[in-house]
Amino acid sequence: MRACVIFNPTARGDKARHFRRHLDEFAVGVALKPTQAPGDGRRLAAEAVRDGFDTLVAAGGDGTVNEVLNGLADAPDGFARARLAVLPLGTVNVFARELGLPLKPLDAWRAALAGRERRMDVGFADYAALERTQRRCFVQLAGAGLDARAISLVDWGVKKRLGPLAYAVAGAKAMRGPHPQITVEADGQSATGELVLVGNGRFYGGSLPVFPEARLDDGRLDICVFPRVSWGLIARYAFGYVTAGPRAPRDMRMLRVARARLTAAAAVPFEVEGDLCGMLPVELGVLPNVLRVLA
Numbered sequence: 001m002r003a004c005v006i007f008n009p010t011a012r013g014d015k016a017r018h019f020r021r022h023l024d025e026f027a028v029g030v031a032l033k034p035t036q037a038p039g040d041g042r043r044l045a046a047e048a049v050r051d052g053f054d055t056l057v058a059a060g061g062d063g064t065v066n067e068v069l070n071g072l073a074d075a076p077d078g079f080a081r082a083r084l085a086v087l088p089l090g091t092v093n094v095f096a097r098e099l100g101l102p103l104k105p106l107d108a109w110r111a112a113l114a115g116r117e118r119r120m121d122v123g124f125a126d127y128a129a130l131e132r133t134q135r136r137c138f139v140q141l142a143g144a145g146l147d148a149r150a151i152s153l154v155d156w157g158v159k160k161r162l163g164p165l166a167y168a169v170a171g172a173k174a175m176r177g178p179h180p181q182i183t184v185e186a187d188g189q190s191a192t193g194e195l196v197l198v199g200n201g202r203f204y205g206g207s208l209p210v211f212p213e214a215r216l217d218d219g220r221l222d223i224c225v226f227p228r229v230s231w232g233l234i235a236r237y238a239f240g241y242v243t244a245g246p247r248a249p250r251d252m253r254m255l256r257v258a259r260a261r262l263t264a265a266a267a268v269p270f271e272v273e274g275d276l277c278g279m280l281p282v283e284l285g286v287l288p289n290v291l292r293v294l295a
Contacts, residue, residue: 001055002053003030004051004053006033006044006056006067007059007087009035015089015103018105039067040067041060041064041068042068045074046075046078047071049071049075049082056085057085057086058086059105062274065273070137079287079291083117087105093206094205094206097206100295117293121200121218121287121291122290123138123200123221126282126283128278134278137287138272139291140199141197144262144264144269145179145193145229148270148271148276149174150167151167154166180265182195182225182264182268184196184225184262185261189255192227196225197224198223199223219289225252225254226252236249260285261284
């Protein structure tokens with residue numbers, strides 16, 4: 001194995017500090033590539049593939065995992081030439097939880113080294129930005145409407161103190177704004193609602209199984225369409241976060257599709273893996289079983 005660890009040297013939190021203190025243990029026989037700015041992980045990952053590394057280790061949160069994933073996608077034949085491993089250093093670590101990885105960095109590193117290679121799907125979002133079509137790949141989730149507005153309102157000081165609950169606080173703030181209708185057209189089906197969540201895996205926002213039937217290797221995206229957003233919906237899922245058993249509203253539509261298009265008559269933001277990408281419209285799809293992950 002020729003491995004490269006891509007990490008954010010300025011990341012905060014106990015796990016990130018522990019990682020930096022024990023760099024010598026992680027660095028045996030591997031290359032370390034620190035990021036310098038947002039989006040740097042994507043560039044470093046693509047360079048690592050071109051330099052012949054066959055294992056890329058994303059040391060960080062879900063944002064770092066997403067940057068490394070997209071660097072793999074950018075490199076010619078990147079998915080065939082290199083595989084992904086994860087060291088969960090973030091606040092939420094949704095993908096690490098989906099894989100069942102230990103959340104302590106050293107334990108996760110040992111698990112990755114001893115783990116088997118697993119193939120899974122990669123979702124993608126195609127959208128217009130900077131006067132051309134951009135593609136953002138994802139392994140876990142995406143969303144449009146309330147959750148994307150909430151992400152834009154997250155207070156990072158609150159996030160440091162409260163962890164994942166900071167997103168619930170931001171969601172409450174986002175409730176004050178307008179909630180335009182979003183139309184989902186997918187594989188001959190259509191649905192309309194004020195909030196759309198897209199899952200490749202089961203979990204959203206940590207260990208909340210919003211997409212209970214989703215599988216990482218089924219060639220499908222699970223799309224939840226909520227006709228209305230309300231304080232009751234926020235409370236239902238906040239309670240579900242505590243109990244790990246949210247009950248979906250009766251009027252929610254669930255679509256399981258290979259492709260979908262999201263549109264809106266008004267300005268509606270969308271996010272990928274907790275990172276704002278742009279405004280609708282967006283085309284969603286799946287690259288089946290292209291990603292190799294150590295899990």
